[in-house]
Amino acid sequence: MKVLCFCALLVAGITAIQVDYFEFPAAMVQTQKPTGEYIMDYDGNERYHVDLDSKSVVWTLPGLEKYISFEVQGALNDINILKYNLDLLMKRSKYTPAVSVPPIGKVYEKHPIVLGEPNVLICAVSNIFPPVMNMTWLKNGEKVDVGVSETTFLPSQDHSFRKFLYLAFIPTSDDIYSCQVEHWGLEKPSRILWDPETPPVQSETAETVICAVGLFVGFIGIIVGAALIIKGMRLKAQRMRRGN
Structure with a gap:
């Protein structure tokens, strides 16, 4: 698999000692199947990529295509240029393999x-x-x-x-x-x-269920307590009648 990358640096506001602003557009081609693609990145954010299998443009932000136009054929032309430049660079480096970096x-x-x-x-x-x-x-x-x-x-x-x-x-x-x-x-x-x-x-649903169960248990406790109090008062009244 070959990975082709082209980067262009656009610098604005340059003086002899200071750079006020720079832009970093980059085009990258991934030829590995089945996810071959051509990506256009701008200042670290992907604008769009071209799916090389379906030959279609996929826009990162919906609606961005209203303001920027790009044809699939343009990506294919850029790929040919990148391949040509890559072959030159590989020859100059005597085909030195890239060093794999731990992600x-x-x-x-x-x-x-x-x-x-x-x-x-x-x-x-x-x-x-x-x-x-x-x-x-x-x-x-x-x-x-x-x-x-x-x-x-x-x-x-x-x-x-x-x-x-x-x-x-x-x-x-x-x-x-x-x-x-x-x-x-x-x-x-x-x-x-x-x-x-x-x-x-806990989710609000779980909290609601817990509260409902707590209220139900409390309500049952009140009913049982009231019943016991009433029963106790009746027993006391009966004892008083027997004593008289």
């Missing part, structure tokens, strides 16, 4: 955790190079396929890449979730355990 990952939740309420887990992995990696969600040690989605490889300004894996789930007090990462920079697959920063709280 860095963490797992966190999208919203504060409430037991029984739907939420999303996010596995964020950075410092990826080369951008060839497998990411898998595990629930209690078993692979999870339902509710899973992921991003493409997103270029960073240090020429490494980032990637995000998502999992829609309903948190409980017993289930353990982890994100497994497989990469050439790792001696063996790495598992990143999800450890909530704040203790999960």
